[in-house]
Amino acid sequence: MGHTIFGHELIGRDVVDQDGGKIGILSDILIELDSGKTTFLMVKLSDDLDPNKLPWNHTDGTVKIPVREVARVSSSIHLTH
Numbered sequence: 001m002g003h004t005i006f007g008h009e010l011i012g013r014d015v016v017d018q019d020g021g022k023i024g025i026l027s028d029i030l031i032e033l034d035s036g037k038t039t040f041l042m043v044k045l046s047d048d049l050d051p052n053k054l055p056w057n058h059t060d061g062t063v064k065i066p067v068r069e070v071a072r073v074s075s076s077i078h079l080t081h
Contacts, residue, residue: 014076041065
């Protein structure tokens, strides 16, 4: 039996790359209204990261990461790269 996680439990968790380096903190989750599927994670970047060097769209220090980039969720949200 799988474990259910609610969105409010994820907000504020660290988002890390495949090497465990912190990218930022999850600030919001975007959900497709028609299907109810989570589509994007909104991540407030760590101050020391340049958003222009990341492969995702960004605005005001927040990147929009497709949910397909998530490898696993534990105490942090781990990305595939």
